[in-house]
Structures are given as structure tokens and as C-alpha cells.
Amino acid sequence: MLDNLKIFVAAAEQRSLTNAALSLGMTIATVSRRMSELEQQLGCELFHRSNKGLTLTPAGTA
Template identity: 80%
Template sequence: MLDNFKVFITAAEQKSLTNAAAELEMTIATVSRRVHELEKELGCELFHRSNKGLTLTPAGQSYYEETSGFIHELDVRLLNLDNSLHSLNG
């Protein structure tokens, strides 16, 4: 579920599944499926989808505000841990 939140947050910040897929180095289909899985788990739509891109629904905005800081911080901590572990091996 945490990976799906990362996909959701990236899509929200990019306002595009295509741009989120590029940033995450995933296919558009994978990003779309991950967002759909998260919406199903949460029981609500997170985005309004249109040919102009994505906009957050009220529920999506709430989830974004509540989770984005934690997910970004987790990414930084995991990167730092990875760097520390690799420097110990070197």
C-alpha cells in the first residue's frame, strides 16, 4: 500500500499519469493500475481525470495533505540508509 501512495503522490504532484510514470520509471498502465488499487482500498476516487490531466477530488486532496510529507520523508530516509549501507560495504 505504501508503494501505491508514492504513485498517488507523484501523480498528484505531476497532475498527469504520463508524467508520473516517467518520473517513477513505470509504464502508464502500471501507474494507472496502482492508483486504481489505492482508490479501491480506500473506497473513494482520488482524482478527476480529463484530457487536460488530473485534479484531486476533495478526498484525494485530504489524502495528499495527510500522506505526502510522510512519504517524502520516508523516501529520504530510505535513500540515506541505502547510501550508508553501501558506504559500509565500500
């Protein structure tokens, strides 16, 4: 779970799963899957995803 939190922080700071993946040396698919796992574990959405990037939900901000 700590690795997933590290990925979450990178994605939140960069507002992009793609950029987070590049900065962490991971594939985009891995980052996306790990964020989905974290959201399932927490029982809430952390990001609003769009073609313009990511924005944090209220749960993601908290």
C-alpha cells in the same frame, strides 16, 4: 500500499499519470492500475481524470 501512496504523490504533484510514470520509471498502465487499486482500497476517487490532466477530488486533497 506504501508504493501506491508514492505513486499517488507523484501523480498529484505532476497532475498527470503519464508524467508520474516517466518520473518513477514505470509504465503508464502500471501507474493507472495502481491508482485504481488504491482508490478501491480506500473506497473513494482520488482524482478527476480528463484529457487535460488530473485534478484532486476532495478525498484526494484530504
